[in-house]
Amino acid sequence: MAESTKMEVETATVTAPLPPKPTFVPLTAHEMSDGKVQFRKLSVPPNRYSPLKKAWLDIYTPIYDQMKIDIRMNLKSRKVELKTRADTPDISNLQRSADFVQAFMLGFDIPDAISLLRIDELYVESFEIKDVKTLKGEHLSRAIGRLSGKGGKTKFAIENSTKTRIVIADTRIHILGAFSNIKVARSSLCSLIMGSPAGKVYSKLRSVTARLNE
Amino acid sequence: MATVKDSGMEALEKLMSTEPPVFLAPSSISEVARAASQYLFTKLKPHNPKSPIDELLVDGYDAEQIYQQIDMQSQPLLSSLRQEVKRFAKNPEEISNFGNLVVKATNEDDVDEMDMDSDDVDDEEGNELEASESEGEEEEEEEEEEKKDGDNEGIEDKFFKIKELEEFLEEGEAEEYGTDYKNNKGVPKRKKHNLSDDEDDEEDGEDDDDEEEDGEFDAFAGADNEEADKLGKARYRDFFGGKKKEPNMKLKNVTEDEETEDEEPERGNQGNEKLSTHEKDRLKLQAKVEQMEKANLDPKHWTMQGEISAAQRPKNSALEVDLDFEHNVRPAPVITEEVTASLEDLIKSRIIEARFDDVQRAPSLPTKAKREVKELDDSKSKKGLAEVYEDEYVQKANPAFAPATFSDELKKEASILFKKLCLKLDALSHFNFTPKPVIEEMSIQTNVPAIAMEEVAPVAVTSEAMLAPEEIFSGKGDIKEETELTQEERKRRRAKKKRKFKAAESAKEPNKKARDATTENPKTGSEEQ
Numbered sequence: 001m002a003e004s005t006k007m008e009v010e011t012a013t014v015t016a017p018l019p020p021k022p023t024f025v026p027l028t029a030h031e032m033s034d035g036k037v038q039f040r041k042l043s044v045p046p047n048r049y050s051p052l053k054k055a056w057l058d059i060y061t062p063i064y065d066q067m068k069i070d071i072r073m074n075l076k077s078r079k080v081e082l083k084t085r086a087d088t089p090d091i092s093n094l095q096r097s098a099d100f101v102q103a104f105m106l107g108f109d110i111p112d113a114i115s116l117l118r119i120d121e122l123y124v125e126s127f128e129i130k131d132v133k134t135l136k137g138e139h140l141s142r143a144i145g146r147l148s149g150k151g152g153k154t155k156f157a158i159e160n161s162t163k164t165r166i167v168i169a170d171t172r173i174h175i176l177g178a179f180s181n182i183k184v185a186r187s188s189l190c191s192l193i194m195g196s197p198a199g200k201v202y203s204k205l206r207s208v209t210a211r212l213n214e
Numbered sequence: 215m216a217t218v219k220d221s222g223m224e225a226l227e228k229l230m231s232t233e234p235p236v237f238l239a240p241s242s243i244s245e246v247a248r249a250a251s252q253y254l255f256t257k258l259k260p261h262n263p264k265s266p267i268d269e270l271l272v273d274g275y276d277a278e279q280i281y282q283q284i285d286m287q288s289q290p291l292l293s294s295l296r297q298e299v300k301r302f303a304k305n306p307e308e309i310s311n312f313g314n315l316v317v318k319a320t321n322e323d324d325v326d327e328m329d330m331d332s333d334d335v336d337d338e339e340g341n342e343l344e345a346s347e348s349e350g351e352e353e354e355e356e357e358e359e360e361k362k363d364g365d366n367e368g369i370e371d372k373f374f375k376i377k378e379l380e381e382f383l384e385e386g387e388a389e390e391y392g393t394d395y396k397n398n399k400g401v402p403k404r405k406k407h408n409l410s411d412d413e414d415d416e417e418d419g420e421d422d423d424d425e426e427e428d429g430e431f432d433a434f435a436g437a438d439n440e441e442a443d444k445l446g447k448a449r450y451r452d453f454f455g456g457k458k459k460e461p462n463m464k465l466k467n468v469t470e471d472e473e474t475e476d477e478e479p480e481r482g483n484q485g486n487e488k489l490s491t492h493e494k495d496r497l498k499l500q501a502k503v504e505q506m507e508k509a510n511l512d513p514k515h516w517t518m519q520g521e522i523s524a525a526q527r528p529k530n531s532a533l534e535v536d537l538d539f540e541h542n543v544r545p546a547p548v549i550t551e552e553v554t555a556s557l558e559d560l561i562k563s564r565i566i567e568a569r570f571d572d573v574q575r576a577p578s579l580p581t582k583a584k585r586e587v588k589e590l591d592d593s594k595s596k597k598g599l600a601e602v603y604e605d606e607y608v609q610k611a612n613p614a615f616a617p618a619t620f621s622d623e624l625k626k627e628a629s630i631l632f633k634k635l636c637l638k639l640d641a642l643s644h645f646n647f648t649p650k651p652v653i654e655e656m657s658i659q660t661n662v663p664a665i666a667m668e669e670v671a672p673v674a675v676t677s678e679a680m681l682a683p684e685e686i687f688s689g690k691g692d693i694k695e696e697t698e699l700t701q702e703e704r705k706r707r708r709a710k711k712k713r714k715f716k717a718a719e720s721a722k723e724p725n726k727k728a729r730d731a732t733t734e735n736p737k738t739g740s741e742e743q
Contacts, residue, residue, distance in 0.1 A: 111598025118600050153592040160591040163606070165599050176599065202590055 030086045040082040040098040041074075048105050049078070058110045059101060062117055067093040071101075080105075099124070106174045107167035116176070125182050126174040132193045144168065146192050154198050158188050161209040184208050222253020248272040251280065255287065262291050391488060 030037075044052055052059070056073070063071045063082070070083040080101050084094050096117055103113040103124055116122050129135060135143050147168055148155045155166050162185045164177030173189060175182050188201050225246045236243055255270035270283055369376065489497070516527040517535055524532075547553065564570065595602070609616045694703070 109598070111600060115598060115600030115603060119603050122599075122603075152594070156594050157590050157592050160595050163599070163602050178603075206590060 028086070028088065030084060030088065032091055033084070038084045038094055040094060042080045042082070042098060042101050042105060044073075044078050044080060044105060048107070052080075052104070055104070055110050059104060062114060063097045063100070067097045067117065069094055069097045071097070103176060107169055108165055108174070108176055112165040112176060121178055122176060123179060123182060124174055124176045125186065126172055127186070129171045129173065129193055132190050135193075140171065143193050143195075144171070146195075146198070147173070147189060149198055154192070154201070157202060158185050158205065161205045162188075162212070180212070184212065221249060222256075225250035225253060248280070251284065255284065258287060258291060262287055262294075 052073070060071055063069050068085055068088045070085055072081050072083075073079075074081055082094060082097050082101065084091075088094065100113050100116045103116055104110065106124065106126070108124075116124075129140065129143060133143075146154070149157070155168065158164070159166055162177065162181045164175050164181045164185045166185060166189070167174040167176075175185050175189075177185065184205075188205055191204070192198070192201055228246050229243070229250050232243060252270045252272055259268065266286065267283055270280065272280055275283075516522055516531065519526075597605070605616070696704075699707070
């Protein structure tokens with residue numbers, strides 16, 4: 001039979017009430033990674049081996065308790081291994097812990113390195129002296145001396161004024177801090193490497209930090 | 215005595231005859247000399263009654279001692295001789311009486327002197343002798359001159375001499391009347407007249423004067439004897455000449471001396487008399503007047519001519535005159551040693567006081583409050599980096615809870631220290647001055663920018679509007695306005711008010727009652743005594 005030509009108006013039947021919006025619990029890190037565990041492995045340089053042994057518990061406690069990241073030291077391979085757990089709250093915890101441990105390996109102290117765990121936007125920048133200026137032999141030694149100053153006072157002055165932490169490891173320089181602060185510290189260190197006297201660097205620092213703190 | 219006398223005379227003669235060089239060398243002539251001196255001594259003895267020694271002792275005596283003896287005798291002799299001579303000078307008549315005797319005596323005296331002095335072989339004494347001899351001659355001459363005066367023995371003294379008085383008087387007269395003193399001295403007027411006639415032909419007045427004077431002196435010297443004779447017979451006419459001769463002579467002198475003299479009438483008026491004082495005064499006055507008139511007629515000196523330019527006055531004449539004009543600048547200070555010394559003293563005192571007048575910069579007002587300047591810290595920071603960022607965050611987010619900064623701690627420490635110090639000082643002053651104790655309230659003061667502390671309220675809202683209702687009115691219960699009250703309510707209110715008032719009055723009254731109870735009678739209300 002032929003379909004009726006009449007337009008059949010479908011009367012809107014009383015629709016059923018919409019279901020409530022689903023509320024999803026945020027995914028845990030574990031779930032995010034589809035249940036897979038993520039690893040970080042950090043090698044320990046030989047000169048940091050014994051300090052690591054001394055400060056192991058200070059490293060272990062915050063990572064394991066607060067970051068909820070598993071951490072262990074592989075003695076055979078001389079590496080620190082980090083692993084996410086099921087109850088790790090945030091995916092970035094692992095990275096942070098890895099950065100924290102890495103900072104320690106570079107030479108920073110525990111209280112300084114912990115700031116990486118606590119505060120987001122802190123970074124570590126490393127560069128070498130030869131990147132700034134090729135120096136050889138005595139000049140290099142003298143440059144290193146200039147950088148640290150007498151008893152390290154120049155280094156501390158830069159650290160205090162720019163709110164950074166600096167590690168001078170032979171010819172490598174590592175700076176830990178906020179981005180803008182790192183920039184200031186880096187420029188002052190570079191000027192020191194280039195040969196400007198400490199007094200000049202101080203005066204520049206003073207003006208810059210005053211501006212920074214405003 | 216005769217033999218002695220003869221031997222003495224012989225000795226003397228012998229001495230006289232010897233050559234002077236013989237005296238220089240010691241020889242037998244000394245014996246002769248002694249004998250001669252002895253003889254002379256005895257000769258002079260009678261003239262000198264006061265001499266202590268009768269005879270000159272020569273045996274065994276030194277030359278010096280012999281001389282001393284002679285000197286002892288001769289000294290009073292000399293003085294007595296001088297007195298005698300003076301006496302004779304005043305009384306010339308006695309000379310004639312003594313005459314030869316006096317001459318002899320003087321001669322003997324001279325010889326004695328010569329011999330006595332020749333005992334000592336001394337050139338100096340020889341010179342002295344010659345001097346004394348010449349002196350003696352001069353004295354003689356002067357004495358002769360002085361003998362000319364009259365008998366004035368009685369009043370004359372060594373201070374007062376009649377002769378000098380006369381000279382003085384004559385000088386005065388000469389000055390007053392214009393006569394030449396020197397002429398008056400002893401030369402009669404006639405002589406002077408002769409001299410002046412001789413020199414009439416000469417034209418130069420000054421030369422005339424000199425020559426006249428010279429001539430006068432020569433005449434004076436030559437006419438000694440003449441004067442001696444004429445002085446005694448000096449008369450008026452000698453001094454002032456004849457009545458007719460005198461004025462002519464005078465006039466001629468005047469013309470010769472003063473060539474510029476033009477005065478004629480004076481001579482005519484004079485007649486034969488000398489110029490009187492009045493005439494002399496008139497002469498002087500007229501001379502003065504003429505001088506003044508002449509000055510007035512002459513062109514003035516350039517300094518008196520008022521405004522004058524450089525061309526009208528002689529060259530460099532302004533330098534000689536002391537010009538007076540206003541100086542607009544203070545004259546430069548003369549730097550003397552005292553000035554520099556005073557300056558240096560001032561400088562030193564200022565340095566000691568340290569009171570330098572240095573220019574002090576005017577303090578500029580602070581436009582804005584100084585922010586805390588963070589000093590560069592050289593030491594290793596005690597806080598970890600995390601803590602540093604933490605503090606920074608807290609400071610920014612919640613200023614009230616920010617922990618005290620280093621400077622705040624310093625301030626606290628400073629205030630504590632100061633309080634301790636103040637306590638100690640107050641104790642020293644026995645707590646006589648105790649300022650109000652500062653009660654520090656627990657108010658947290660934070661060094662925070664003001665904008666963070668301000669109330670967040672719109673500008674247009676008034677302070678009234680911002681008050682909370684309880685701040686506007688604090689009260690409780692049912693509050694009704696007067697119009698709303700019922701009659702009873704009103705009564706109640708009034709009663710309440712009255713009660714309050716009475717209570718207040720009774721609080722004041724007991725004081726009053728206590729005072730008036732003794733004096734006032736409550737019934738009558740009048741005072742009882």
